[in-house]
Amino acid sequence: MKKLVLIRRFSQILFLSLFIYILWLTTNTAVFFKIDPLVSIFSLSALTMLVLTFIVGRFFCGWICPLGAIIDICGVKAKNRDLGFRQIKYYILGFIVISTFFGMQIAWIFDPLVITARFISLNFIPSVVFMLDKFFISIIKGMNFYTPLYDFYRFTKSSILGIKIYYFPHSFITLGFFLIILGLLVIAKRFWCRILCPLGAIYALIAKFSILRRHVDKCMHCMKCSVGCRMSAIKEDTSYRKEECILCMDCIYGCPDRATKFIWPVKKIKANEENGISRRDFLFLITASFLLLGFKSRTGGAKKRLIRPPGVTSEREFLNKCIRCGNCMRVCPTNGLQPVIFESGLAGIWIPHLVPEIGYCEYNCNLCCKVCPTGAIPKLNLVQKKEHKLGLADIDKNICIPWSQNKECIVCEEHCPVPTKAIKTYDEFFAGKKIKKPYVDTSLCVGCGICQNKCPTRPERAIKVSP
Amino acid sequence: MRKESIFERLPKIKISRKGFVKLCGIGAGSLVLNSTLFKFVFGQEESSAGRVTKRIKGMHDLIVAKGEDPYIMAVKAVETMGGMGKFVKKNSTVLIKPNIGWDSSPEQAANTNPYVVGALVDMCFEAGAKRVNIFDITCNNAKLCYKNSGIEKIAKEKGANVYFVDDWNFVKAKFNYDSPMQNWPIYRDALECDTFINVPILKHHSLVGLTISMKNLMGVCGGNRGLMHSDIGIKLAHLTDFIKPDLTVIDAYRVLTRNGPSGGNLEDVSMKKTLIIGTDPILCDSYAAKLMEKDPLSVSYISQAVKLNLGNADIMNADILTITV
Numbered sequence: 001m002k003k004l005v006l007i008r009r010f011s012q013i014l015f016l017s018l019f020i021y022i023l024w025l026t027t028n029t030a031v032f033f034k035i036d037p038l039v040s041i042f043s044l045s046a047l048t049m050l051v052l053t054f055i056v057g058r059f060f061c062g063w064i065c066p067l068g069a070i071i072d073i074c075g076v077k078a079k080n081r082d083l084g085f086r087q088i089k090y091y092i093l094g095f096i097v098i099s100t101f102f103g104m105q106i107a108w109i110f111d112p113l114v115i116t117a118r119f120i121s122l123n124f125i126p127s128v129v130f131m132l133d134k135f136f137i138s139i140i141k142g143m144n145f146y147t148p149l150y151d152f153y154r155f156t157k158s159s160i161l162g163i164k165i166y167y168f169p170h171s172f173i174t175l176g177f178f179l180i181i182l183g184l185l186v187i188a189k190r191f192w193c194r195i196l197c198p199l200g201a202i203y204a205l206i207a208k209f210s211i212l213r214r215h216v217d218k219c220m221h222c223m224k225c226s227v228g229c230r231m232s233a234i235k236e237d238t239s240y241r242k243e244e245c246i247l248c249m250d251c252i253y254g255c256p257d258r259a260t261k262f263i264w265p266v267k268k269i270k271a272n273e274e275n276g277i278s279r280r281d282f283l284f285l286i287t288a289s290f291l292l293l294g295f296k297s298r299t300g301g302a303k304k305r306l307i308r309p310p311g312v313t314s315e316r317e318f319l320n321k322c323i324r325c326g327n328c329m330r331v332c333p334t335n336g337l338q339p340v341i342f343e344s345g346l347a348g349i350w351i352p353h354l355v356p357e358i359g360y361c362e363y364n365c366n367l368c369c370k371v372c373p374t375g376a377i378p379k380l381n382l383v384q385k386k387e388h389k390l391g392l393a394d395i396d397k398n399i400c401i402p403w404s405q406n407k408e409c410i411v412c413e414e415h416c417p418v419p420t421k422a423i424k425t426y427d428e429f430f431a432g433k434k435i436k437k438p439y440v441d442t443s444l445c446v447g448c449g450i451c452q453n454k455c456p457t458r459p460e461r462a463i464k465v466s467p
Numbered sequence: 468m469r470k471e472s473i474f475e476r477l478p479k480i481k482i483s484r485k486g487f488v489k490l491c492g493i494g495a496g497s498l499v500l501n502s503t504l505f506k507f508v509f510g511q512e513e514s515s516a517g518r519v520t521k522r523i524k525g526m527h528d529l530i531v532a533k534g535e536d537p538y539i540m541a542v543k544a545v546e547t548m549g550g551m552g553k554f555v556k557k558n559s560t561v562l563i564k565p566n567i568g569w570d571s572s573p574e575q576a577a578n579t580n581p582y583v584v585g586a587l588v589d590m591c592f593e594a595g596a597k598r599v600n601i602f603d604i605t606c607n608n609a610k611l612c613y614k615n616s617g618i619e620k621i622a623k624e625k626g627a628n629v630y631f632v633d634d635w636n637f638v639k640a641k642f643n644y645d646s647p648m649q650n651w652p653i654y655r656d657a658l659e660c661d662t663f664i665n666v667p668i669l670k671h672h673s674l675v676g677l678t679i680s681m682k683n684l685m686g687v688c689g690g691n692r693g694l695m696h697s698d699i700g701i702k703l704a705h706l707t708d709f710i711k712p713d714l715t716v717i718d719a720y721r722v723l724t725r726n727g728p729s730g731g732n733l734e735d736v737s738m739k740k741t742l743i744i745g746t747d748p749i750l751c752d753s754y755a756a757k758l759m760e761k762d763p764l765s766v767s768y769i770s771q772a773v774k775l776n777l778g779n780a781d782i783m784n785a786d787i788l789t790i791t792v
Contacts, residue, residue, distance in 0.1 A: 137633075151630075154628075154633075157633075158610075158630065158631055334608060363570070363607075364570045364571075364607070365608070365611065401697060407697040407698075408697055408698075409697055410673060410674050414673060414674065414696075417570075419726060419732040456694045456696070458691070
């Protein structure tokens with residue numbers, strides 16, 4: 001009976017499913033990011049996590065972390081190897097902390113919760129929905145089976161699948177990043193958690209002094225626990241690196257003598273001095289971090305070249321606050337919010353922007369404002385959101401059908417959501433026919449991009465929104 | 468012995484020339500098979516020659532109901548027309564096509580009054596309909612439109628199927644005459660129904676002047692709909708001929724008089740408290756245009772439809788009954 005291991009596995013799967021479920025509904029995603037000390041250090045729940053870590057150790061990594069769960073599931077067959085290099089994660093953490101002090105947020109690159117959220121929102125959910133949708137279509141259309149399966153299909157679409165299949169042209173980079181993390185399993189089990197994860201580093205720094213500790217009694221030195229440890233935390237002499245232990249409980253049940261136990265010690269035991277970060281390392285870290293700041297001066301004050309989600313006024317503040325979790329892109333009802341790659345510099349990678357040709361900003365909607373876990377997109381109510389200008393539309397008279405061909409069109413005017421119409425027309429007579437020619441009233445235009453989205457000209461749209 | 472894991476086996480795999488050729492062959496073969504399967508399932512392009520109707524006539528050409536309650540107005544008007552049983556046969560499928568094009572509330576008068584739709588659903592089921600379908604291809608986000616128009620809630624309560632449109636379920640329109648609408652994608656359910664009830668709302672439209680029943684039929688078309696706007700008159704006339712709606716119910720309870728078709732300002736809405744019912748869409752549209760103090764023939768699609776002899780725009784000589792509820 002591996003009771004504790006079973007409970008641990010159950011907990012991992014539970015939290016992973018919960019994570020996917022929350023992201024699927026995108027109602028209360030902030031819950032998960034609140035417990036993440038790397039994202040929100042001052043929140044109460046993050047502090048609670050740190051206190052709990054001080055009591056029991058790195059339980060988060062072994063029992064809760066959704067990325068840890070995925071890594072464990074994919075790495076069942078991976079090898080155990082002690083590679084060393086454990087300090088790297090402290091360096092990464094140091095980089096993040098130092099650059100945060102200098103006003104450049106890079107936690108989102110390496111935070112495991114954000115990585116998983118991004119992968120699930122931008123890759124996993126769209127592809128699952130796509131596959132289910134195509135599966136249904138192939139049965140319904142291929143077999144001419146229009147009712148009642150069709151009704152069921154419509155029901156699933158309007159409830160869980162969503163009426164739009166999301167598509168993110170740039171999401172292959174998120175997928176690639178995630179696959180690299182899983183690919184590292186070829187080298188060793190939980191490679192990411194041992195060597196790279198900065199969140200693990202925070203917990204490790206605290207877990208070093210944790211109260212709960214592993215205790216070995218009357219050991220026969222079979223080394224089974226040391227070989228089997230997924231973090232390679234157990235040393236040759238059966239003592240262990242406390243900060244590396246993620247409490248997976250494997251060593252308890254692998255032990256032939258049942259010698260391993262986790263106990264609450266009465267007297268305090270001195271933490272072993274190893275594998276931490278030395279003074280020399282720290283100096284190196286500081287120096288190296290300054291190199292990274294070189295990117296900041298060039299990209300931090302980048303000019304606003306892309307259409308940002310509603311409510312964003314300061315580009316710099318947006319770059320710093322956004323953790324690139326992908327929630328806003330997941331909820332955007334028109335699929336218009338897309339991740340950028342390098343359009344706004346290195347500091348702006350994966351940040352959302354509006355691509356009107358894929359989807360416009362729905363006038364009567366503020367979902368992205370509602371779901372943003374860090375407040376990078378301000379919490380605007382509907383009235384404020386309707387007044388916020390995202391950009392300005394501009395008509396290219398060489399392409400526009402009424403201007404260049406003297407034919408009737410004004411689809412842009414028809415769709416303009418501003419009650420008094422930001423696109424006006426004036427009449428011109430051509431060959432005895434009245435042609436309405438559109439122009440943009442710049443004081444009224446909110447830059448939602450519906451005109452660009454609906455403009456019938458192809459391949460280039462005659463009306464374009466620019467920030 | 469312990470089985471080697473994939474991570475251990477992967478670097479050890481050796482591949483011969485023959486094996487490589489074989490692997491490529493299998494890959495190419497499965498690709499071909501996949502694409503044929505894909506084509507078989509998704510590549511079918513069905514076409515349709517339009518709806519066939521029995522051209523049912525009501526007791527009068529046109530019923531104009533005036534009153535305070537849109538639900539009762541619709542019920543009374545249909546009763547005066549001869550009852551819903553005239554149009555809906557037992558165990559038949561009915562399509563009610565309201566205007567749900569915009570994400571706005573009923574008060575903003577951009578979408579059909581939900582109570583008119585509710586009344587029609589009730590009457591269809593009373594007449595013995597098996598299924599009542601309701602959909603619209605919206606301009607704004609469909610989910611928001613359905614919700615905020617109030618139509619989804621009321622129609623679902625009354626037992627109708629309110630659903631979103633699937634982008635793969637279109638058929639191509641085939642006209643037996645030369646038409647700019649040739650091969651235009653039309654939603655399948657609009658053609659595969661026994662009774663087509665068109666329930667537009669009367670409102671202002673900047674391009675054609677007014678959005679009435681014929682313009683509302685654009686809501687069953689897919690494709691790049693913006694292109695329909697050039698020569699819209701002839702296109703809508705042909706589309707009406709293709710769909711041939713059996714019954715037209717024009718909701719003119721609240722009328723958007725400016726900044727249409729999306730509207731938004733409550734000052735632009737005027738209360739006309741009228742409902743127009745008829746079997747000839749062109750006659751209905753002409754009366755509605757007259758209601759808005761416009762010459763029917765100045766609306767391009769009405770004049771084109773009259774030119775093609777699809778219906779009658781002569782409201783002076785038509786049998787029009789006005790009832791007050």
